[in-house]
Each structure stands twice: as C-alpha cells, then as structure tokens.
Amino acid sequence: MKRLLLPVMMLCLSLSLIAQPEEAKKELSNIEFKYDKVKGIGHEKGCTRRDPSDVIKVGDTYYVYYTKIYGRAPGYWGTLWYATSKDEGFTWKEQGEILGLGNKGTFDSQATFTPNIIFANGKYYMYYTGVKPTPGNEKGEFENNSTTDITAIGLAISDSPDGPFSRVSEEPVLKISSEPEKFDSYRIDDAAMLYRNGLYWLYYKGRSRIHGKGGPAHTRMGVAFSKSPEGPFEKLDRPLLAGSHEVMIWPQGVGVAALASITSTIEYAPDGIDFLTNKLSAKVSNRPHAPGAYRPDLTNPVIVGEGLKWGIGMIHNGPEAYLIRYEVKK
Numbered sequence: 285m286k287r288l289l290l291p292v293m294m295l296c297l298s299l300s301l302i303a304q305p306e307e308a309k310k311e312l313s314n315i316e317f318k319y320d321k322v323k324g325i326g327h328e329k330g331c332t333r334r335d336p337s338d339v340i341k342v343g344d345t346y347y348v349y350y351t352k353i354y355g356r357a358p359g360y361w362g363t364l365w366y367a368t369s370k371d372e373g374f375t376w377k378e379q380g381e382i383l384g385l386g387n388k389g390t391f392d393s394q395a396t397f398t399p400n401i402i403f404a405n406g407k408y409y410m411y412y413t414g415v416k417p418t419p420g421n422e423k424g425e426f427e428n429n430s431t432t433d434i435t436a437i438g439l440a441i442s443d444s445p446d447g448p449f450s451r452v453s454e455e456p457v458l459k460i461s462s463e464p465e466k467f468d469s470y471r472i473d474d475a476a477m478l479y480r481n482g483l484y485w486l487y488y489k490g491r492s493r494i495h496g497k498g499g500p501a502h503t504r505m506g507v508a509f510s511k512s513p514e515g516p517f518e519k520l521d522r523p524l525l526a527g528s529h530e531v532m533i534w535p536q537g538v539g540v541a542a543l544a545s546i547t548s549t550i551e552y553a554p555d556g557i558d559f560l561t562n563k564l565s566a567k568v569s570n571r572p573h574a575p576g577a578y579r580p581d582l583t584n585p586v587i588v589g590e591g592l593k594w595g596i597g598m599i600h601n602g603p604e605a606y607l608i609r610y611e612v613k614k
Contacts, residue, residue, distance in 0.1 A: 308537050311591070312550045313566040316613040322596070324376035325350070325367050327606040334605040335359055335398040336596040338476070338532075338576040339373060340445065340583050342403075346373055347445045348576065348596050349382060349410065350607065351397040359397035360415055360428055366446075373578070373596060373609050382447050383412065383440055390454045391416055391436050394426045400576070401445070402477040402513060403583040404484070408445050409513045411475035411486065414438045414456065430497045434460050435471045437488060439514065457515045458486060458508055464493045467504040467523045474531040478540065479585045480556060483509045486517050487524075487542075489531045503529040505542065507557065525551055525559045530574045535581050535589020543571065572597030572610045 325333055325348075337349040346369040351362040364383040367376040383399070386392035392414025399412040415435045418427040427433060436456035440449035461469045468490025478485040486508045491499040504523035510516060527546035534541055540556035543549075548571050552564040575597035581589060594611040 308539060308541070308552050308554075308564065312536070312541060312552060312564075315550060315566070315568055315592070317568070317570050317572060318611045318613050319570075319572075319597075320374060320609045320611070322374060322376055322607060322609045324369075325378055325607045327599075327601065327604075329604075330355060332357065332362070332605050333365070333607050334362075334598050335474075335530075335574050336576040336598065336607055337400045338534075338582060339578040339595055340401060340403070341578075341580065342445050342583065345370060346578075347401075348373070348376070348607075349399040349401060350596075351395075351399070352381070358428070359413075360395050360426060360433075362395050362397045364396050364399045364410075364412055373594060379446065383410065383449050386414060386416075386438075386451070386454060389416070390414075391456050392438050393417065396438070398474050400475045400477055401582065402479065402484070403445075404479065404513045406443070408442045408449075409477075410440045410442070410449050411457070411477065412438050412440070413473045413475070430470070430499060431493065435473050436460065437472055437475050437486070441514075452514055458488065458517050458519075460490075461519075461521075466490075466521075467492050467502075468506055468519075469493045470495075470499060476531045476533045477582065478533060478535070478556070479581070480535075480540075483511060484513050484517075485509055485556065487531050487533050489528060490523065500529060501546070503527070503546065505531055505544075505559075520557065524553075524557060532575050532577060532595075534577045534579060534592050535586060536591050538588055541592065543568075543575065545571065545573070572608075573600065574598040575610065 332353040349366045351359040352365040353362040437458040439457040442449040470493040471491035474489045476487040505525040505528035508517035508519045530545040539554040551559045553559040577595040
C-alpha cells in the first residue's frame with residue numbers, strides 16, 4: 285500500500301499548493317439547486333427507480349444508470365437499468381435492464397443496485413453494489429438485517445455504454461474490512477469513480493458492524509486506489525468524511541468536492557483526501573437526494589474540473605421512489 289500511496293500523496297500535495305481552497309469554498313457556498321421533473325424515468329405507479337449513477341455523455345447521447353424495482357421496495361430487491369437522453373437530461377428513454385442478478389450463491393445473487401461508471405482503455409467499467417440472500421435463512425430469503433447482510437462492490441465491463449456488460453468475476457472488486465471496529469466492516473456501497481494522478485480512485489460509503497441498526501447515522505465515506513480500473517484496489521483504510529450516506533464526488537478546480545448527504549454540506553479537499561483536515565465545508569439548502577452528477581471527466585479525464593452543473597437525483601414518494609433532474613444555480 286505504501287508504494288501505491290506515496291506518489292499519490294506527493295502529487296496531491298503539489299496540487300494542493302495551487303488549489304486556492306478559500307476560493308473553492310466561496311464558490312461552493314453559493315450553490316443553490318433547481319429541480320425539474322423528467323420524462324421517461326419519472327414517477328410511475330407500481331415502479332421504483334432510485335440511486336442514479338453519475339451521468340456520462342457519449343457522442344450526442346447522455347446515459348444514466350439506476351436501480352429499478354417493480355413494486356414498492358428498497359434497492360435490495362432491484363437490478364440495474366439504464367436510460368438515454370438527447371436534451372441534457374430532461375427527456376429520457378428507458379432502454380432496459382443492463383445487469384441482472386449474479387449466479388446462485390454469489391455476493392450479488394439477491395440484488396444489484398447503486399451503479400456507477402467510468403470509461404477507460406476503450407471500455408466502460410460499471411461498478412455496482414451486490415447483496416446475497418441472508419446466510420442461514422431457511423427459506424433462502426433476504427432479511428435486510430444489521431449483522432449478516434453485508435454488501436460489496438462488483439464490476440462489469442462492456443465495449444459500449446449500451447452493453448452488454450459482463451462481470452469480471454463472481455467475486456467483488458471491493459469487500460468489507462474483516463475487523464469489526466473498522467468503519468466499513470458491514471456495508472460497502474455507492475461507488476463513485478475518479479481518474480486522478482495516474483490512478484483510479486474508488487470512493488465509497490462504509491458502515492460498521494458495531495453500530496447495528498443505528499448504522500446509517502454513522503455512515504462514512506472512504507476511498508480505494510488502483511493502477512487499473514479492474515483493480516486490485518487498495519483502501520486508504522480510514523474514513524474521509526462523516527455523514528456521507530449517499531456518495532457523490534466531482535472534480536472542483538484541481539481538487540475534489542463531495543456532497544455529505546446527512547449533514548447537507550458540500551465539502552472540499554484540494555488533495556481529494558483530507559476533507560476533514562481542510563475543514564472547507566459549505567452548508568447547502570434543498571440538496572438532491574442520492575444524486576449522480578453530470579461528469580464529463582468520466583469519459584474524458586481532466587486536470588482542472590469545471591465543477592457541478594446538473595445531474596439526476598431521487599425523490600422518495602412513500603415506499604416508491606422516482607428520478608428527477610436537478611440543476612445548479614450559482
């Protein structure tokens with residue numbers, strides 16, 4: 285791990301010297317959100333669409349991936365679907381399921397959900413959360429308990445954003461930590477990708493076994509690194525940010541910004557890591573829920589990011605959920 289992190293830290297330090305963090309904080313403090321209903325993947329009776337990915341653009345087409353469930357249920361009963369748009373996300377055409385369940389007994393045989401994507405090496409890499417039926421359940425059913433129903437992040441690859449996507453393995457690309465006291469010993473979820481300093485950064489949310497049913501309130505954001513989008517990924521092995529139940533990050537200037545959903549703050553780290561040390565936090569009102577951002581850098585890596593412009597979020601509608609478009613007003 286030290287061999288991998290040392291060049292990361294050195295490059296991050298050099299970038300942080302020119303990141304002008306106070307200027308970034310001022311810009312992030314002025315963010316307001318405007319919302320629009322969307323056509324095609326908005327509210328639909330008897331259907332839940334939730335947890336959208338970051339939005340990518342390929343040619344003249346925008347793509348978003350999400351969890352879909354028929355009926356009213358959380359993502360633990362869903363599979364991955366996708367839709368396309370030609371008008372910057374106002375009108376979408378649902379194209380169908382993009383990744384179903386894994387084989388019986390595998391980590392993702394109960395559900396696939398919370399997808400995200402990055403383009404690299406001429407291929408599209410889709411990271412997603414998987415969960416299997418509760419171990420020991422006599423009926424082979426999923427209980428959604430707070431002790432044994434762990435999650436992990438899987439990876440599927442395609443030559444096209446339209447698929448078909450094939451799993452690289454029946455094993456996860458990122459697993460929970462084995463030590464119960466670690467912040468990510470129970471759940472690893474919500475992948476968000478970034479290519480920076482010659483490495484692939486996989487940001488994720490973690491929950492610990494020691495918090496039991498109160499785990500969601502103790503959610504932390506973590507990060508893992510790899511020289512290849514296929515891994516192996518090595519964790520930084522410490523939390524970056526508290527209150528980040530729904531992980532969304534984006535390039536902001538030469539640094540990285542993140543939306544901490546529980547605390548309703550936008551955080552900034554010049555090096556992409558030290559969100560807590562820098563204490564560059566900006567409170568935001570009417571934040572989007574479980575959002576993905578339009579991220580041009582996911583298909584065309586950048587050194588300096590243009591910041592957050594628009595994306596797709598989620599609306600809770602009782603047990604159902606549906607997708608909505610948000611736009612940043614500065």
